[in-house]
Amino acid sequence: MLWTITIACLLLAGLIFRQSFRKRNEEIEMAGDAGLAILEFGRAFPGEAIRAVISTANGRTVFLRLHDGKAGCMNAHGHHYSCHLIEPGMVHVTGAGPKRLNVKFSNAAFEGGMFEFRDEKEAAEVSLWLLGSFMPGLAAQNPRIVGQPG
Structure with missing residues (x-):
């Protein structure tokens, strides 16, 4: 009788352990899949x-x-x-460290907050994208704003 209870407990612990790792791996796959993000935004x-x-x-x-x-x-x-399309003039971006940005949206359509990136280069790149979205019409008129030879 004691062996039966012990084996049942070990099987139950194994199932719980397996499910927690499976769930964690699915969350990582969902969160890190840029292809899925592109499809959803499309x-x-x-x-x-x-x-x-x-x-x-x-x-x-x-x-x-x-x-x-x-x-x-x-x-x-x-x-x-x-998904949120950032309209010109609807975002306020401040640096909160070398790899962090504090983003606030003036309309309540999307939740802002503190975002941390893998490195400083990515944080700087995203801040330029967000700040460039203030006046996209000017960027289209002046190719030097977006870094293209003019």
């Missing part, structure tokens, strides 16, 4: 062409650089993303 905004994608260090948020100087942001909520 569904939400089919008319926007994506030029570049950078995700945060934890993979829960993805920032997108769009073709016309605008930017987009996606936040993972489990297996779903909330």
Whole structure:
């Protein structure tokens, strides 16, 4: 009788251990998949062409650089993303350390917050995208603003 209870407890512990690792691996795959982020953003905004994608260090948020100087942001909520097209003049960005950005949106359509990136270069790149989204019309008129030879 004691051996039966011991074996049952070991099997139960093994199942719980396996499920926790499976769930953790699925969350990492969902959070770090840039291809899935591109597909989801394409569904939400089919008319926007994506030029570049950078995700945060934890993979829960993805920032997108769009073709016309605008930017987009996606936040993972489990297996779903909330997509946001950043309108000119609707974002306030401040640095909060070498790899962190504090982003606030003036409209309540998307939750802002503190975002940490893998390195300083990615944080700087995303801040330029967000700050460039203030006036995308000017970027389209003046090719030197977006770094193209003019």
